[in-house]
Amino acid sequence: MLISDKTKKALIDLGLTNNEIKVYVSLLTHRYLTASELSQITKIPYSKIYEILINLQNKGFVKIEESRPAKYYPIDPTIALENFKEKINQKIKENIDIISKELSSLFEGKTAKEKSDVWLIRGKDEILTKIKDSILKCEYELIISLPYIDKT
Numbered sequence: 001m002l003i004s005d006k007t008k009k010a011l012i013d014l015g016l017t018n019n020e021i022k023v024y025v026s027l028l029t030h031r032y033l034t035a036s037e038l039s040q041i042t043k044i045p046y047s048k049i050y051e052i053l054i055n056l057q058n059k060g061f062v063k064i065e066e067s068r069p070a071k072y073y074p075i076d077p078t079i080a081l082e083n084f085k086e087k088i089n090q091k092i093k094e095n096i097d098i099i100s101k102e103l104s105s106l107f108e109g110k111t112a113k114e115k116s117d118v119w120l121i122r123g124k125d126e127i128l129t130k131i132k133d134s135i136l137k138c139e140y141e142l143i144i145s146l147p148y149i150d151k152t
Contacts, residue, residue, distance in 0.1 A: 002029060014084065016059070019044050019052050024061050027074035034069045060084050 003025055011021050022042040027033060030041070035053065039046040053072055056062040060083040065071040074080075121127050127146065134142055 014088075016061075017052075017055075019048065020056055020059075020061075023049070023052050024056055024074060027062060027072060028077070032065070032071045032073045034071055036069065038072065060087065 003021075008018075008021055012018070016024070019042070022044065023038055026038060026041045030037075033041070035049045036046065038044070038053070039049045042049075044052065053062055053064070057064060059080075061075055061080045062072055063075060065073060075083075119130060121130050131144060131146075134144070
């Protein structure tokens with residue numbers, strides 16, 4: 001193949017398969033090819049070439065010239081990669097929105113279910129007993145609002 005291992009790995013990291021890379025590089029080298037010619041050059045079975053070409057077209061790397069037989073040609077790598085980047089960023093944004101809405105509602109629902117107890121207790125001894133019990137049982141946070149208690 002005419003590209004470095006580093007470039008190949010980068011394309012794989014972006015989501016292209018080995019066969020898609022072979023086909024795209026072949027098109028970059030030869031410009032216009034039929035499916036049959038691509039199959040011969042890349043040694044990819046003819047039955048798989050069409051699927052690979054459709055995937056590359058959907059990803060924005062290949063265009064089809066409607067003729068008999070159909071010819072395929074590459075899109076300039078700079079343009080293809082920029083368009084591919086925009087598609088990926090859009091997909092990431094959409095997925096983050098979907099995930100965020102659902103998981104936030106789960107989190108908010110959990111928060112809403114937290115128990116807040118309110119007691120009305122009269123008498124100095126009863127108040128002090130309840131405070132001691134609450135402090136001992138507290139696992140996370142305890143908020144207490146008390147009136148002034150006269151020491152007499």
